[in-house]
Amino acid sequence: MRTKQDYIQGLSKMKRNLYYDGRLIDRTDELQTDCLNTIGLTYDEAAKPENRDLCTAISHLTGERINRFNHIHQNKEDLHRKQDMTRMLCRKVGGCIQRCMGIDAANAIYNVSYEADKVNPGATCYHENFKKWLTRFQTEDLVGCCAQTDVKGDRMLRPADQPNPGAYVRIKERLKDGIVVEGCKLHISEASVADEILVLPTRALRGEDKDYAVAFAVPGDWDGLKQVVTVHNLRPRNHFKRGFVPGATDSYLIFDHCFIPWERVFLAGEHLHGGILALLFALFHRHSYSGCKPAIGDIILGTAALAAEVNNIHKESHVREKLAEIIMTAELGYAAGYTASDLGKPEVYIPGMGFVPFGPGSYIPHSIYCNVGRCLSGEAVWREAEILCDIAGGVVATFPHENDFKNPETAEALLKYTKRNPKMSVEDQAQFWRFLGDALCSATGGIVNVGNYHGGGSPIMEQIAITTQYDIESRKKLVKHLAGMSGGDPDVFGKNNTK
Numbered sequence: 001m002r003t004k005q006d007y008i009q010g011l012s013k014m015k016r017n018l019y020y021d022g023r024l025i026d027r028t029d030e031l032q033t034d035c036l037n038t039i040g041l042t043y044d045e046a047a048k049p050e051n052r053d054l055c056t057a058i059s060h061l062t063g064e065r066i067n068r069f070n071h072i073h074q075n076k077e078d079l080h081r082k083q084d085m086t087r088m089l090c091r092k093v094g095g096c097i098q099r100c101m102g103i104d105a106a107n108a109i110y111n112v113s114y115e116a117d118k119v120n121p122g123a124t125c126y127h128e129n130f131k132k133w134l135t136r137f138q139t140e141d142l143v144g145c146c147a148q149t150d151v152k153g154d155r156m157l158r159p160a161d162q163p164n165p166g167a168y169v170r171i172k173e174r175l176k177d178g179i180v181v182e183g184c185k186l187h188i189s190e191a192s193v194a195d196e197i198l199v200l201p202t203r204a205l206r207g208e209d210k211d212y213a214v215a216f217a218v219p220g221d222w223d224g225l226k227q228v229v230t231v232h233n234l235r236p237r238n239h240f241k242r243g244f245v246p247g248a249t250d251s252y253l254i255f256d257h258c259f260i261p262w263e264r265v266f267l268a269g270e271h272l273h274g275g276i277l278a279l280l281f282a283l284f285h286r287h288s289y290s291g292c293k294p295a296i297g298d299i300i301l302g303t304a305a306l307a308a309e310v311n312n313i314h315k316e317s318h319v320r321e322k323l324a325e326i327i328m329t330a331e332l333g334y335a336a337g338y339t340a341s342d343l344g345k346p347e348v349y350i351p352g353m354g355f356v357p358f359g360p361g362s363y364i365p366h367s368i369y370c371n372v373g374r375c376l377s378g379e380a381v382w383r384e385a386e387i388l389c390d391i392a393g394g395v396v397a398t399f400p401h402e403n404d405f406k407n408p409e410t411a412e413a414l415l416k417y418t419k420r421n422p423k424m425s426v427e428d429q430a431q432f433w434r435f436l437g438d439a440l441c442s443a444t445g446g447i448v449n450v451g452n453y454h455g456g457g458s459p460i461m462e463q464i465a466i467t468t469q470y471d472i473e474s475r476k477k478l479v480k481h482l483a484g485m486s487g488g489d490p491d492v493f494g495k496n497n498t499k
C-alpha cells in the first residue's frame with residue numbers, strides 16, 4: 001500500500017491538463033494542497049495498526065491487503081465497515097473525505113460489467129477488462145473518482161434527442177482497437193487529484209440512446225481530456241490556525257475526440273445495463289452518505305452546542321430541541337445505512353421483478369434504506385444551517401478579520417467585546433466564531449451545502465427510487481383489510497410479518 005507522499009509524487013508526474021481560472025496548473029499546485037491533505041489522510045489512517053480492520057481489506061482478486069477504498073464488498077461486514085470507515089475519516093477532516101467516489105463506482109461497474117457480458121456471450125469481455133483494471137487499481141493503491149453527471153442540456157429531452165449530441169457523454173466512433181468518446185461531465189469531485197477517472201452513465205437509457213451507454217476508466221491526464229477545475233479552499237489564516245484545513249475540488253471534464261482502448265471499456269452500447277449502472281452507482285454512493293452525513297451531523301451538533309455555550313444559552317429548552325433534531329437526523333441516517341448494510345445481498349431491485357440475483361456475488365446494500373437515509377439527511381442540510389444561524393446570532397457573519405485581533409489599535413477592544421460566556425476563554429470564543437464563519441458564511445461553506453444537498457442525486461431522485469421500489473400495493477391491501485373494504489389481506493406481509 002502507498003503512503004500519502006507516494007500518492008502526491010504519483011500526481012506530480014502527470015501531464016498538465018488542469019485549467020484553473022484561465023491558466024494551466026500542476027496537480028501539486030499550492031491551490032490543491034488542502035485537498036491533497038484531505039485525501040492524504042486516507043493513506044495515513046490506513047497505515048495505523050489500530051485501523052487495519054476498518055480501513056483495509058483483503059482483495060478477493062489478489063489475496064493482498066489493500067486500502068478499503070479500493071475494495072469490492074464481499075459480505076455484509078464489508079458494507080458495515082465502509083460505512084464506519086467513512087464516518088470515522090469524515091469526522092477527522094471535518095467534512096467530505098472525497099475518496100468514496102472510486103469505491104462506489106468500482107463496485108457498480110464490477111457488477112454491471114458481469115451482467116452485460118451475459119447478454120453478449122463471447123462477444124464482449126467487459127468484466128475481464130474491469131478485473132484487470134481493478135487489480136492494478138488495488139495493487140497500486142490508486143485514488144479513483146466517478147464521473148457520472150452529464151451537462152444534460154435541455155432537461156426535458158432524453159440523450160439522443162438533444163440538439164447538442166455531446167450533452168451526455170457518448171460513443172462518437174467505434175474502432176477496431178477502441179472507442180472515441182465526446183461530451184462533458186461536470187461537478188466531478190476530486191478529478192484534479194485522482195489517479196483514475198471512472199466514467200459511467202447518468203440516467204436510464206432507451207434503445208435509441210445506446211451510444212450513451214458507455215463506461216470506462218482513464219487516468220486523469222489522458223489524451224483528449226481537459227479538466228476545468230474549481231478549488232474550494234477556506235480563506236487562508238496567518239495567525240489563528242485551524243486544527244485541520246479541509247480542501248476540495250470539482251472539475252468539468254471535457255472529452256474531445258478522446259480515444260479509449262477496449263481494455264479500458266466496461267460498457268459500450270447495452271442501454272438497459274447503462275441505466276442499471278447509473279442507478280447502482282447512485283445506490284452505492286447513497287450508502288457512502290450514510291457514513292459521511294452522520295459525521296457531518298457530528299460536526300454540526302458539536303458546532304451548535306458550542307455556539308450555545310459561547311452565547312451562554314446552552315441550558316435553554318429551545319437549544320435542547322434543536323440539538324435533539326440534529327442528533328435524530330444524523331443517527332437515523334446512520335441507522336438507515338446500517339440496515340442497508342445488514343440487508344445487503346448480491347441482488348438488485350428491478351421494478352416489476354423485485355430483488356433478483358445480480359453480479360458475480362459481491363454485496364450490494366439494500367436500496368430502500370440507502371435512499372431513505374440519504375434523502376432524509378440530504379434534505380436536512382438547510383435546516384441544519386438554519387439551526388446554526390439561529391443559535392449563533394449575527395456575529396458569525398460580521399466577525400472581524402484576523403489582523404484586527406493583532407493590530408494593537410483594535411486587538412484589546414475586540415477581545416473585550418468578543419467575551420460572552422465568562423467560563424470560556426475569550427480567545428477560544430473568537431476562534432470558535434472564525435470556525436463557524438468558515439462553515440456558515442464562506443463561499444466554501446455554501447458550496448459544501450449545495451454538494452451535501454445534490455451530491456449522490458438530488459432528493460427528488462431518492463424519492464423516485466423509494467416510491468418505485470417500495471411495495472405500496474401491499475400497504476393498500478393491509479389498509480383495505482383494516483378498513484373492512486374488499487380486496488384486503490391481513491397476511492399480505494407473509495407469516496413472519498416483519499418486512
Ligand SMILES: Cc1cc2nc3c(=O)[nH]c(=O)nc-3n(C[C@H](O)[C@H](O)[C@H](O)COP(=O)(O)OP(=O)(O)OC[C@H]3O[C@@H](n4cnc5c(N)ncnc54)[C@H](O)[C@@H]3O)c2cc1C
Nearest residue numbers: 146147148149155187188189450451454455456457458460
Ligand atoms: C459539490 C458537488 C459535487 C458533486 N460531485 C459529483 C461527482 O463527483 N460526480 C458526479 O458524477 N456528480 C457529482 N455531483 C453532481 C450531483 O450528483 C448532481 O448535482 C445531482 O445529481 C443533480 O444534477 P444537476 O446538478 O444536473 O441538477 P438537475 O438535474 O438539473 O436538477 C435541477 C432541478 O431540475 C429538476 N429536473 C431535472 N431534470 C428533470 C426532468 N427531466 N424532469 C423534471 N425535473 C427535472 C431537478 O429535480 C431539480 O429540481 C456533484 C454536485 C455538487 C453540487
